[in-house]
Amino acid sequence: MASVLQKLITPLSSGPLEPPRNKVTVVGVGQVGMACAVSVLLRELADELALVDVIEDRLKGEMMDLQHGSLFLKTPKIVSGTDYSVTANSRIVVVTAGVRQQEGESRLNLVQRNVNIFKHIIPQIVRYSPDCILIVVSNPVDVLTYVTWKLSGLPKHRVIGSGTNLDSARFRYLMAERLGIHPSSFNGWILGEHGDSSVPVWSGTNVAGVSLQKLNPDIGTDTDAENWRETHKKVVDSAYEVIRLKGYTNWAIGLSVADLTESLMKNLNRVHPVSTMVKGLYGISDEVYLSLPCVLNSAGVGSVVNMSLTSDEVSQLKKSADLLWHIQKDLKDL
Amino acid sequence: MLVSCWYLYLGAQRLYRHVLSMASVLQKLITPLFSGTLEPPRNKVTVVGVGQVGMACAVSILLRELADELALVDVVEDKLKGEMMDLQHGSLFLKTPKIVSGKDYSVTANSRVVVVTAGVRQQEGESRLNLVQRNVNIFKHIIPQIVRYSPNCILIVVSNPVDVLTYVTWKLSGLPKHRVIGSGTNLDSARFRYLMAERVGIHPSSFNGWILGEHGDSSVPVWSGANVAGVNLQKLNPDIGTDTDKENWKETHKKVVDSAYEVIRLKGYTNWAIGLSVADLTESLMKNLSRVHPVSTMVKGMYGIGDEVYLSLPCVLNSAGVGSVVNMTLTADEISQLKKSADMLWHIQKDLKDLER
16 A cells, blocks of 8 residues: 555655755845845755744745745745744845834834844844844844844854945946946945945946046036936935835845845855944944945855045045944843 | 247147046947947847736746846836836846836837736626626737737736636737747646645656646646656556545645635735746747747647637747647546536637627
């Protein structure tokens, strides 16, 4: 009375199941979380994917929908649960959970609400994956990356904020469009605080090593006849614009997170603008997270590239640092 | 004399510097070489409808790097523009250099493959016939415009009920039948292979199994064909798929039928799996692969079916569309199930109004 399985398959190695070697967890299965998950799956970066959220039905539905696509994927195990045990042994954990700003809500209140959520999430992640690297995506990302670092007890090189990675991607896309080339062929960095006061490093912009600032010394200033500064403004506005049009953004941030994940998983030592702990750099004396060009490898942030910034750019960074510290110092129970 | 020459020289130098500084960064940076007209796209894909399914198809196609141009069309302008912008902002990470959108179908011109995900979902208590007639009215607006701007395209219909709407699309488009495909049981088969493979402990791609016929509750699992590495499961267990089967393999097919409802109940809709499956079809069409997929095609004249209906059969897909159909060896029971589906579909279709162009 042997079953089909017994007749069909003869087991060879019957030891305990191998633990996953390239497991990725995504916390939060909203639009951003699922865009990250799908990008990671389609880039074939993980041998196991875990999804966590608090809404059980939605979580199970998303997991099933991804599993049903398994024929077309190379990630053989996709799991989910409200219990963090499903996340055990992750190499990378992407945190997209948290609340969005209600109308009229102060940043501080938003941050405190998210701190309370993260107080539940972060220790559980670290408990089940003590060697993981955390990528924080939830906004305001620089503050929440600091919060995550504090709550996790992990060394600073293993806690990264998605930071200005997306701003830089948008910048490179918009600049490249003006020049008629592919974004990957336009080199340009946006650093500092993710959001309205991000810093475009005009001195570094170049195509094939040709510095744009040498071609146009006014680039990025108010006196620039070609108004290149407008392009950075469009980067800052684009998030608001997309949210106004479709209610949220998800595809671009998902793709950018998969890009970071690839560098970490494959130990590539590629340089990305991500949010890292900058105390001691550029005269900043507070423990704040800001985006700088970071070398990412399987240990996390291997090192930081020392940008040659103008004194104006350095003062913008310092101002952001002060603003962020002003918000952080009042947070309770970290 | 010398003085005037000197001033002339100074003036010329200032003019030269002025002219040099007037050149834009673009002009200084880039020297055009070939300035002919822009090349038309060679591998353009259009997705009609930017709901959850449409966007899942779009993202899957982008991440599989199948298109050199992607066009999105919908009627809700804000959402359409927002989705286009969100994809464009990811351009750094993609190899599809042109992403466009618009309410006007001119943006879809010169597409090789057009994926149709537009249409309405069943309201509670709504009859299938009413749903179909409402979608016919929507398709009457969409399909002729698609064909007008991409007369050589291949249409993949995803909207439900897919078999009926693929028939409707074929009629409205005036295209030859091999260029109108319904996503059909492609997804059902993918789910079947996943669930069966899980029971056997292997990857879905290593489990061969086909679900054919009508997409939905009365799909036909071809148990006689189920195999791993050529080893026929029905030979190992002759009761497989029947009610007397102790191992209850039939339950797995039932789970396939139920899984769509289950996912909809849990998260409100399904999109990721259908998006991935559409990208898989698109790959075969774009790359002229002649791979065999279970998709909805015009089956009149096969298996004794006398009406013009669309049902899923194993189709060889290449750059012309459905190159050919594989003749399955079906049991008498399986054939009668197909015939029954065909009759039911024709019963719905014969009452549809205004399908001729």
